[in-house]
Amino acid sequence: MTTKQHFRVCFCFKRIFKLRVPEPPEDIKYQFGKYSENGTMTIDNLQKFLIEVQGEHNASKDSAQAIINSHKHLNLFPRKGLSLEAFFRYLISDNNANPLHRPEQYDMKAPLAHYFLYTGHNSYLTGNQISSDSSVNPIIDALKKGVRVIELDLWPNSNKDDVEVRHGGTLTRPVELIKCLLAIKEHAFEKSEYPVVITFEDHLGPKLQAKVAQMVTKTFRDSLYRHESEYIEEFPSPESLKRKILISTKPPKEYLDDQSSLEREGSQRQEDSEEEKTYQGTGQRELEPNDEVEIHNQEEDEATVVPEYRKIIAIHAGKPKGGLEDCLDLTNKTVRRLSLSEQELESATKTHGTAIVRFTQRNLLRVYPKGMRFDSSNYNPMLGWMHGAQMVAFNMQGYGKFLWIMQGMFRANGGCGYVKKPDFLLRTDRVFDPSVVPLIExxxxxxxxxxxxxxxxxxxxxxxxxxxxxxxxxxxxxxxxxxxxxxxxxxxxxxxxxxxxxxxxxxxxxxxxxxxxxxxxxxxxxxxxxxxxxxxxxxxxxxxxxxxxxxxxxxxxxxxxxxxxxxxxxxxxxxx
Structure with missing residues (x-):
C-alpha cells in the first residue's frame, strides 16, 4: 500500500466513526434564552418552562430541582440551575422521552361497545397465511404488546378425537388448542389487566364442541366470564371485566337444529362468494371468517345442541341470512357481534354509513383482512374506526405502515389495549355521518x-x-x-x-x-x-x-x- 493510499483509508475510517457533538437546535437556544438569567436556568425558571412550554401544569419546584440534580455533572454551578448544554441534554434524554400523556381519569366503566379493542387476526400464525407454522409464540407476543382480542380457528385433528388450531384449507401446520389456551392463561394480563376476548372460528361438531367447553372451563376457571343470562341488552364494561377471559363465537343452536337447516346453511355458503377463498398453489378452498361458516361431519347432522358449549360463550356472534339491512337491524334488543371483511365494510359504508355507526353504539363490529392477503399484510384501519368498529382485526406478525398506525392508536390509554371511542361516535340524538366533511377543529x-x-x-x-x-x-x-x-x-x-x-x-x-x-x-x-x-x-x-x-x-x-x-x-x- 502506498503512503497516499494509506492516508485515504484512514480518512475514510475517521469519517465513518467520528461522532460530532452538535450545537443545540435554534429552538432550544431560543427557549433557554427566554427562560434563563445570565446563562443559567434557575429552579424558578425551569418550573416556569415546564408549566408554560411543556404544559406540565402541576410541575413543582421539587420536580424542577430533581431535573437539575440529574444533570448537575454538566453544570459549572450546579446549585444555581441548568446551563444551555445541561438544558439541551435534559430535553434529549430519556427523562423527557414521554411524548404522550394519559388522562388521570380515563373512563373504563362504559359498555364494551364504547371502546376500540386491540384486535388480532389468525393470531396463531407465525408468518404468511398459506404455509407458515401455527404456534403459541405469536399469541404470546401479541398479548405482551397489549393485544386484547385473540382469534383461534378450531378444527378436528386428523383422528377426529381432539381439537387443533390452524388456517383451514391451506398448508399451514397446526398447533393443539390446549397449548394456545394455556399460553393465553399465562400471558393474558402481563401488559394489561383489562379483559381478553378469544374469538373462535368454529369448524367442529357437537362432540368436539363439548370437549372445547371442558378445556376452556378447566383452563380459565374463575377467570372465565359467563353471563347470568344468555341474552343481554348491554355489554359489561372493561372495568367490571378486569382479568377476565371472554369467549366469542356463534352459538351452535342456529346451525344444528335439523338437517334442513344444515342444507340451507350449505346453500347460503355457496352463494356467499366473499367467504370462500381459493388459495393459489394449494388446490384447496377455505371457508374463511365471518364467524358463521361451519364444517360438519355427516354423522353429526342429527345431533342436538351442546349446552356446555353455549354456556361458555360471553359474546354471541352471528350474521342474519338476509341482506345488510338485516345485519344492522336494531329492533332486536339483544346485543351481538357482527363480522365483515374489509371489502364488505368498504361496500357497506357507501350506502349505510350512519346505520353502521348507530349499530356500533351498542353492538360489536369486527373487521378482518380479505382472503387475498396471503402475505399477512393489512389494510387501512381508519375506515373501520370512523364508523365505530371496535374490533379492527390485524395480522400482527408482519409490519408496514398500517400495522404501525394500529400500534400508534393503541399507545393511547397507557397501552392497555382499550381506547374509548370519541363522543361523536356515541351520540344517539345526532348520529355521526362519516360522509360529511367537518370543519377544522x-x-x-x-x-x-x-x-x-x-x-x-x-x-x-x-x-x-x-x-x-x-x-x-x-x-x-x-x-x-x-x-x-x-x-x-x-x-x-x-x-x-x-x-x-x-x-x-x-x-x-x-x-x-x-x-x-x-x-x-x-x-x-x-x-x-x-x-x-x-x-x-x-x-x-x-x-x-x-x-x-x-x-x-x-x-x-x-x-x-x-x-x-x-x-x-x-x-x-x-x-x-
Whole structure:
C-alpha cells in the first residue's frame, strides 16, 4: 500500500466513526434564552418552562430541582440551575422521552361497545397465511404488546378425537388448542389487566364442541366470564371485566337444529362468494371468517345442541341470512357481534354509513383482512374506526405502515389495549355521518429539531460504507381522509446527529382519530431511501412542548438509543 493510499483509508475510517457533538437546535437556544438569567436556568425558571412550554401544569419546584440534580455533572454551578448544554441534554434524554400523556381519569366503566379493542387476526400464525407454522409464540407476543382480542380457528385433528388450531384449507401446520389456551392463561394480563376476548372460528361438531367447553372451563376457571343470562341488552364494561377471559363465537343452536337447516346453511355458503377463498398453489378452498361458516361431519347432522358449549360463550356472534339491512337491524334488543371483511365494510359504508355507526353504539363490529392477503399484510384501519368498529382485526406478525398506525392508536390509554371511542361516535340524538366533511377543529404544529442514537444502535457501515448517513424525516397524519397529509424534511448530509430545525402545520377536522406518523430514513442516491426508525402517536394524547420521541424498528420494537427531538403545539381554531 502506498503512503497516499494509506492516508485515504484512514480518512475514510475517521469519517465513518467520528461522532460530532452538535450545537443545540435554534429552538432550544431560543427557549433557554427566554427562560434563563445570565446563562443559567434557575429552579424558578425551569418550573416556569415546564408549566408554560411543556404544559406540565402541576410541575413543582421539587420536580424542577430533581431535573437539575440529574444533570448537575454538566453544570459549572450546579446549585444555581441548568446551563444551555445541561438544558439541551435534559430535553434529549430519556427523562423527557414521554411524548404522550394519559388522562388521570380515563373512563373504563362504559359498555364494551364504547371502546376500540386491540384486535388480532389468525393470531396463531407465525408468518404468511398459506404455509407458515401455527404456534403459541405469536399469541404470546401479541398479548405482551397489549393485544386484547385473540382469534383461534378450531378444527378436528386428523383422528377426529381432539381439537387443533390452524388456517383451514391451506398448508399451514397446526398447533393443539390446549397449548394456545394455556399460553393465553399465562400471558393474558402481563401488559394489561383489562379483559381478553378469544374469538373462535368454529369448524367442529357437537362432540368436539363439548370437549372445547371442558378445556376452556378447566383452563380459565374463575377467570372465565359467563353471563347470568344468555341474552343481554348491554355489554359489561372493561372495568367490571378486569382479568377476565371472554369467549366469542356463534352459538351452535342456529346451525344444528335439523338437517334442513344444515342444507340451507350449505346453500347460503355457496352463494356467499366473499367467504370462500381459493388459495393459489394449494388446490384447496377455505371457508374463511365471518364467524358463521361451519364444517360438519355427516354423522353429526342429527345431533342436538351442546349446552356446555353455549354456556361458555360471553359474546354471541352471528350474521342474519338476509341482506345488510338485516345485519344492522336494531329492533332486536339483544346485543351481538357482527363480522365483515374489509371489502364488505368498504361496500357497506357507501350506502349505510350512519346505520353502521348507530349499530356500533351498542353492538360489536369486527373487521378482518380479505382472503387475498396471503402475505399477512393489512389494510387501512381508519375506515373501520370512523364508523365505530371496535374490533379492527390485524395480522400482527408482519409490519408496514398500517400495522404501525394500529400500534400508534393503541399507545393511547397507557397501552392497555382499550381506547374509548370519541363522543361523536356515541351520540344517539345526532348520529355521526362519516360522509360529511367537518370543519377544522384545531391545528397542530410539529417541529423536527434533531435526531440521535443511530451511531449506537446501528453498525457504522449499515447506511454507507464510506461516510456518515444522510438522514431525513417524514411526518404525516393518518386519520379522517381530509386530514391526511405528509411532509418531509431536507436530508442532512454526513451526520450521525442531524439537526433539521424544520416546522410543519397540520389542520385537523377529526383530531380524536388522528395518528401522527413519524418515519426516519437515510437518503440513498443509488436507490430507495433506507429505513431508519418509525413511530406513530395518537394525537388525542400528544403532549405539547419539546419532547424526545423514541423510535421503533419495522417490527414495532423500540430501539435502545434512537430518538428524535421534536416540538408539538396545538392551536385552536378560535385563535385564527
Amino acid at each position: 384545531k391545528k397542530l404544529k410539529v417541529s423536527v429539531l434533531m435526531g440521535e442514537g443511530w451511531f449506537h444502535d446501528f453498525d457504522r457501515k449499515y447506511f454507507d460504507r464510506f461516510s456518515p448517513p444522510d438522514f431525513f424525516v417524514k411526518v404525516g397524519i393518518a386519520g379522517f381522509p381530509v386530514d391526511e397529509i405528509k411532509y418531509e424534511t431536507k436530508a442532512i448530509e454526513d451526520e450521525w446527529r442531524p439537526v433539521w430545525n424544520e416546522e410543519f402545520e397540520f389542520s385537523l377536522r377529526v383530531p380524536e382519530l388522528a395518528v401522527l406518523r413519524i418515519e426516519a430514513l437515510e437518503y440513498d442516491t443509488a436507490g430507495p431511501a433506507e429505513f431508519a426508525g418509525q413511530t406513530c402517536l395518537p394525537v388525542s394524547e400528544l403532549r405539547s412542548g419539546i419532547r424526545a420521541v423514541p423510535l421503533y424498528n419495522k417490527m414495532g420494537d423500540k430501539y435502545a438509543h434512537v430518538k428524535l427531538l421534536m416540538g408539538f403545539e396545538f392551536i385552536r381554531l378560535s385563535m385564527y
